[in-house]
Amino acid sequence: MKPLTLENTKVGIVGTGLMAVAHARALKWNGIHVAGILGSSYEKTRLKARELEIPHAYQSFEQLLNDDQIDVIHLTTPNHLHYPHAKAALLAGKHVACEKPLTLTAAESRELMCLGREKNLVTGVNFNFRTSAMIQKALEIVRNGEIGEAFIIHGSYLQDWLLYPTDWNWRLDPEAGGQLRTVGDIGSHWLDLVSYVSGLRIQEVFADFKTFHNKRYQPIEGGKQQEINIDSEDYAAILIHFEKGVQGVLSISQLCAGHKNRLFFEINGSKASIAWNAEQADQLWLGHRDQENRILVNPGQKKLSSEERKKTSQESFNELYRRFYAYLVAGDYHQKPDFPTFEDGYYGMLVSEAIEQSAHEKTWKRVKLEELDRFNL
Numbered sequence: 001m002k003p004l005t006l007e008n009t010k011v012g013i014v015g016t017g018l019m020a021v022a023h024a025r026a027l028k029w030n031g032i033h034v035a036g037i038l039g040s041s042y043e044k045t046r047l048k049a050r051e052l053e054i055p056h057a058y059q060s061f062e063q064l065l066n067d068d069q070i071d072v073i074h075l076t077t078p079n080h081l082h083y084p085h086a087k088a089a090l091l092a093g094k095h096v097a098c099e100k101p102l103t104l105t106a107a108e109s110r111e112l113m114c115l116g117r118e119k120n121l122v123t124g125v126n127f128n129f130r131t132s133a134m135i136q137k138a139l140e141i142v143r144n145g146e147i148g149e150a151f152i153i154h155g156s157y158l159q160d161w162l163l164y165p166t167d168w169n170w171r172l173d174p175e176a177g178g179q180l181r182t183v184g185d186i187g188s189h190w191l192d193l194v195s196y197v198s199g200l201r202i203q204e205v206f207a208d209f210k211t212f213h214n215k216r217y218q219p220i221e222g223g224k225q226q227e228i229n230i231d232s233e234d235y236a237a238i239l240i241h242f243e244k245g246v247q248g249v250l251s252i253s254q255l256c257a258g259h260k261n262r263l264f265f266e267i268n269g270s271k272a273s274i275a276w277n278a279e280q281a282d283q284l285w286l287g288h289r290d291q292e293n294r295i296l297v298n299p300g301q302k303k304l305s306s307e308e309r310k311k312t313s314q315e316s317f318n319e320l321y322r323r324f325y326a327y328l329v330a331g332d333y334h335q336k337p338d339f340p341t342f343e344d345g346y347y348g349m350l351v352s353e354a355i356e357q358s359a360h361e362k363t364w365k366r367v368k369l370e371e372l373d374r375f376n377l
């Protein structure tokens, strides 16, 4: 295998949707060469290749896999494809950057994590909020002990794009999106982010789910709609026990009119509180009892409209892949990576599985953290 440099590393992207564009832009921003792309049809692939100025349009996943010039594969497809494609890519000796949630089950994530380690390949999972500038600042503040010992971690992740029963997306099909819908799609980000910032793992959860739209309407050919029964969660309320006796609570839904991408968390500690809202990503709130509260502002913030600000997280993608490729070309894969990996994807899936079990059994469920300890994570 050739020694990888930023100049000679070549990437193939799978998927042609929203995330394919975000990944392609982040790679371009980092000067990484995207050599080819693959979509669900050759027509779509060719159009996206032209739009994103990617030289090659693949006709099949096998063609991409067998392309010896490709070193890294980015997976930006619906959730059910992550596991088979990541597994095949690792077996073919390719490094893999995969969208979240990593897989549909914890067992699949564990298998991918082990395979990546066994093959000494770099794996990344796209928990991109971690690399937002003000999240990095929050991490520094928490690690410096400025908020003291954490007591409570709470928040929500709210969006509105599934508000109406006529809103349809592959995420509503459990075969493509997984049994957990809202928790897997956006809860996964929140759960990862608060564990990352606080440095605390989730030990136990108690989840309460609600489906408000038991029927939704999927567009089909001829401008018609097909009625589909839905039983995945429109709303999840989750009580959380973190390590060190820290208490948490989270609300998640994609039926919250007015909220485009409101990931919000607050950590209340023995000295101060800290809070962040993804819709105002360039700000970090610090709460004090005996002095004025402060809002820290990202010195690198761009002049964006408030609508753009709600949608954009491109900078966090740019930074995540800057880190991923710096690590890849440095070549020592025994060093601890400074970006989220398949290990983090596996932790996320263990938490998700406990949430799913809790919601069904209506009882507290332990996260199987001993599984992580077995791998010294």
Ligand SMILES: NC(=O)c1ccc[n+]([C@@H]2O[C@H](COP(=O)([O-])OP(=O)(O)OC[C@H]3O[C@@H](n4cnc5c(N)ncnc54)[C@H](O)[C@@H]3O)[C@@H](O)[C@H]2O)c1
Pocket: 014, 015, 016, 017, 018, 019, 020, 038, 039, 040, 041, 044, 076, 077, 078, 079, 081, 099, 100, 101, 126, 127, 128, 170, 185
């Ligand atoms: N990190 C984030 O902030 C974030 C945000 C949105 C989505 N995601 C994740 O990214 C993934 C994709 O989501 P999206 O919003 O881009 O979805 P999307 O529907 O916009 O795009 C999915 C793409 O995959 C393509 N596709 C489907 N089957 C395929 C196949 N067999 N081979 C190749 N391509 C195929 C579709 O044509 C489509 O272009 C999901 O796992 C989702 O959870 C992450």
